Amino acid sequence: MPAKITTLTKTDLASYIELVRAGFGAELAARGTSIAGVARLARVLLSCRSLPLRTIELLTHRGLFILLAKEGGRAVGMLTVLKKSVPILIGAYVREEYRRSGVALALIDEALSRLKGLGYLRVQGAVFDHTAQLLVERAGFVPYDHIDLYQRSLPLGTGYPADGSVQRARRVDIPRHPYDLGPINALTGVRTRRLVVRSGQREALEAMLIALPHQRVGEVQLRIIPPASEGALHALLGAADGWFTKLGRTMISVSLHDDTQALASILIEEGFVKRHSWVQMAVDL
Ligand SMILES: CC(C)(COP(=O)(O)OP(=O)(O)OC[C@H]1O[C@@H](n2cnc3c(N)ncnc32)[C@H](O)[C@@H]1OP(=O)(O)O)[C@@H](O)C(=O)NCCC(=O)NCCS
Structure with missing residues (x-):
């Protein structure tokens, strides 16, 4: 059965933080990022049906949404979409046991289709290994710059x-x-x-x-x-x-x-x- 893609709400926050820890915990720790702090900020932004997040978007024309992929009710993958003049996809992660079954591609396709529906013309993403590059190339992305x-x-x-x-x-x-x-x-x-x-x-x-x-x-x-x-x-x-x-x-x-x-x-x-x-x-x- 294909994964169900939903937008992150406060209800799924705990499983989202668990995915962040599993996918990027080591990297975030190396950068000195406090995951507990990120969780606190996310809880505030998503409170009152995401009113703080929606207000920020209204005032700044910048926003974000996080897509979760669920299999049998369990969150197994995620993707963050930062909305700005050219939106950016970041933080794609799929639990190991669910890989190579199209979960990440489904998340990216859903992000692109929502962004197209919102009138955006171009979307960016940064990849740090060959697997991720192959993945986004499947979704039509091409390289244009390189960052060290x-x-x-x-x-x-x-x-x-x-x-x-x-x-x-x-x-x-x-x-x-x-x-x-x-x-x-x-x-x-x-x-x-x-x-x-x-x-x-x-x-x-x-x-x-x-x-x-x-x-x-x-x-x-x-x-x-x-x-x-x-x-x-x-x-x-x-x-x-x-x-x-x-x-x-x-x-x-x-x-x-x-x-x-x-x-x-x-x-x-x-x-x-x-x-x-x-x-x-x-x-x-
Ligand atoms: C990269 C990642 C998100 C891919 O998730 P996934 O759900 O397994 O990807 P999909 O099944 O949707 O793959 C779609 C296509 O991407 C390419 N791809 C994905 N994983 C690949 C791999 N390990 N080797 C080669 N190609 C791969 C293939 O073209 C694949 O299509 P195919 O299976 O029909 O050949 C997952 O491996 C992951 O979470 N890795 C760790 C975190 C990470 O590196 N994130 C990227 C941050 S930039």
């Missing part, structure tokens, strides 16, 4: 020559993090900071710093404005170190895309280690 995540502990060493002044900016030309909901961040506990590094009169780098609640890691997304110097990156990392440490974060991660891969050797020199790689995939609906 570099991570290390804080504080950073201070012996690297920084070149450039770091200033806060109102806007940067970097896509918003999926969990950055603008003014609603004050309620969810997400902290963001936009920075520009100037060398002389010129802008050399733009960056977005993100500190999610329930995590020990502060995340850095960046954009190089060529010809950026090595010193500009050191200046940025110094500023990120200061802000994340003030917020109590003990680790820092930097995501490098195809167009910022040239910075990898500098990060490695500073003691960063490549923790993950993803292929960014997308499908037109």
Whole structure:
């Protein structure tokens, strides 16, 4: 019998958290994410028939839904859909004993059909291994970018020559993090900071710093404005170190895309280690 696909409600929260623990518990622990904290946040968002979640979507035009696959009433698979200008599918997981029977594909097909019904034209997803890539390719996705995540502990060493002044900016030309909901961040506990590094009169780098609640890691997304110097990156990392440490974060991660891969050797020199790689995939609906 094909799995029944439903939207997560408060009733299924316990089995959903069990799936999160089974599927991504080790990875989340390595990132310092508290699953108990995530469960508390989810309980609040799904309370009163998901009124808080629906209100956030109304105010920010960003939202999310979580699909559960059930076999005989048991939750056996899940998929999260983040709704933004181009929605993103994340966190596909199917219990081992139910794999290779089309559960994940059914979850993805359901997500795509709902998003198409809502008028979206394109959907993205990031995969970190070949199996997941084969899966989303079956649903029509094709690769368009590649991300390497570099991570290390804080504080950073201070012996690297920084070149450039770091200033806060109102806007940067970097896509918003999926969990950055603008003014609603004050309620969810997400902290963001936009920075520009100037060398002389010129802008050399733009960056977005993100500190999610329930995590020990502060995340850095960046954009190089060529010809950026090595010193500009050191200046940025110094500023990120200061802000994340003030917020109590003990680790820092930097995501490098195809167009910022040239910075990898500098990060490695500073003691960063490549923790993950993803292929960014997308499908037109
Ligand atoms: C990846 C995952 C979600 C797939 O779930 P699933 O329900 O077994 O996938 P499906 O049965 O729907 O597979 C659909 C298609 O994907 C591809 N696929 C799925 N698993 C595969 C595997 N282990 N090897 C090769 N191809 C695979 C196949 O093309 C498959 O079609 P087929 O069975 O007709 O050949 C599951 O293996 C899983 O939970 N893995 C651990 C978590 C994870 O890696 N998530 C992805 C995060 S990016």
